[in-house]
């Protein structure tokens with residue numbers, strides 16, 4: 412697997428977080444984000460939500 416860039420600016424430009432995102436949108440965004448970029452990890456809040464929803468990450 413190729414190493415991910417620390418900040419994948421191109422991905423961020425194409426994948427903006429919606430304004431006032433719902434929790435579903437935030438989760439979907441973060442799940443995609445961790446596949447493409449390492450500029451930040453999952454926040455504890457997101458991890459909690461993923462566990463609640465039994466989503467593997």
Ligand SMILES: [Zn+2]
Pocket residue numbers: 418419423444448449450451
């Ligand atoms: Zn990023």
